[in-house]
Amino acid sequence: MSVPYYVSPEQIIKDKADYARKGIARGRSVVVLQYDDGILFVAENPSRALHKISEIYDRIAFAAVGKYNEFENLRVAGVRLADLRGYSYDRRDVSGRSLANAYAQTLGTIFTEMPKPFEVELVVAELGEESADDQLYRLTFDGSVADEHGFVAMGGSVELISGLLAERWLPGLNLAAGLALAIAVLAGDDRTLAADQLEVAVLERSRQQRKFRRITGPTLSALIPETAPIAEPTVDTEPTA
């Protein structure tokens, strides 16, 4: 009988973490930042159907990078958890904190117990009554949670983007300025990003009950003045969310 190799727990954890980190870094980035009327989500994502940004509940939204099937699985679970809680208690009893906790526990368990960790990184954002009450939770593949303020970047060349945001983000930016900043940091110095390469959504304080709104088509093009208008038929001017 052959004796299996001894691999130290440190090595196993390190290997898993390296594996997950590499997977996440391969993808394109997502930027989440606070602006004067809410929270803005910008992803570099040419797909119109496979979203990286989604609505979870009235005041809660979700952004993710990494493997689509893995974060989609978590997104659907989050929608089910939020809807079940809101239905059995009340809509006000659904909080971003409890959702972030559930994700953290789930990711942590998968990281330690499964041979392959999830290659995902998430942001759970909850809109408060005022911008000081907004919550941004960043969750990594091993289940760590960080409570962020102002802005979060994930995926791709995250260090570079976070550094740029730290230099240039200011509280109280308006939507157009926030979007311009997000696009500038996502594109870097030697590229430009057009509206059809972006997925943009907001949690908007001035909206009624459901605060989430996707910004697409002409509405998006109008917010990015330097981009040439994109000639494509759009149906989603006032999104259904």
Add this chain to the structure above:
Amino acid sequence: MSTSHGPLLPQAFRGAGSASFTEFLAAHDPGLLPSSRYLSGTLSTEVPHATTIIAVTYQGGVIMAGDRRATMGNLIAQRDIEKVFAADEFSCIGIAGTAGIAIEVVRLFQVELEHYEKIEGVQLSLDGKANRLASMLRGNLGLAMQGLAVVPLFAGFDSETQVGRMFSYDVTGGRYEEHAFHAIGSGSMFARGSLKKLWFPGIDEVRAVSVCLQALYDAADDDSATGGPDVARGIYPVVVRVDAAGFQRIAESETSAAVELILSGRRSQPDGPRAAAQE
């Protein structure tokens, strides 16, 4: 399985499944479904009942209105109950029948539509919504047989054909598309008679609201379970509109003004406006 979840997301939440919240509840926590309740005997007159709901189409969409009374046998259970709700951004639902179960069905239906929209990223078609409601009523048949029937009226704006449409139901979940106008509940016979005489094709929004309020007045006139406008307490029918811009509840200042106009007309003609007889 209970609603007090531990911090971990259970496997049931993460499994691939349908986009239906009702099906998810049925598998994960069936006790939360209205249809999961059983009782012996009947208590149909001992629980509050909701009464008359009206829907009419107009040029831009559809108007739905409901009176504010809930009855319990010969008693008035509530004077200011609301029986017309937004189902989602482009549809509304009004309820008649056992109020407690009806309101629960409405809540579940609202979550069902929103849940589908969030999971799938698109809204259900209007027919899809109407069919979902039918299947939820079918699940309620056992309770209906014991006297706790729920009968909704569902209306919405069809974004494909750009018209307002409405659907009525029976307790078995039968779904029937209605055209022009419809009324449900105990005062519906009188309301429908009134609507027949007052509604006309191509009616505008203001007239449509007025026609609904007239029909509710006529229903309250002859049906004790339907409440008329309560001017002393400032309780007026709930009137909502669904058009291309979505669901909008008509402001109480507008309905109260329309009601005042109807009341002043009825002082000289207590039976309301007269339809012209054929020459």
